[in-house]
Amino acid sequence: MPRPEKLLLVCVNERPPERKESCGTCHNSEAIGKAFRRYLKQHDLNKRFRSTTTKCLGVCVGGPHAVVMPDNVWYAGFGEEDIEEIVESHLLGGVPVERLLAPNLEENHG
Template sequence: MKFKKHVFICTNDKEAPKKSCGSVHGMELVEAFKASLKEKGLQLDIRAQKSGCLDACAFGPSMVVYPEGVWYGNVQLSDVEEIVESHLVNNQPVERLALKFPARA
């Protein structure tokens, strides 16, 4: 496996009444995650990148961390360092931002 963790941050922009992650600051989040990972020398082990719609518009800006499959919602620029340190470095998801989706039958 090339990366230990992979972070996908929604940057989708759409013409719709629903909230759009890209217009809320999705791209700024991508840049903030990349800068933090680079500053800590983690960019070879952890990849942060933009993604298209993650289908969690109501919770945007949204993102997901793999391989764990932990989803985050309403992520703000001020949350980036906490997610990097707690989850990406120390494997402790940030519960206050984690999205809980109902189980599918």
């Protein structure tokens, strides 16, 4: 199987909310990750692009978080309603969706 042109990693990490915010527990990211995979398959893009889930990406607050590689473009606070725009604009068009870009990661650590 050829390598995908781009890989979208969606954090689905879960932890008790009283410990710290997490994408899986607080932002329903498992469902969003599934919706990304479904969208790519439905549009016959799943050979060019791959979406998969991952554990904590280290930023946590304001999620869900995802990163598109090899572009190293980070998204935060997106939902299922944003999938089409991310795929069409960024994966296919090469233009990241500005309004969904993660803020400076240094500010989110902690």
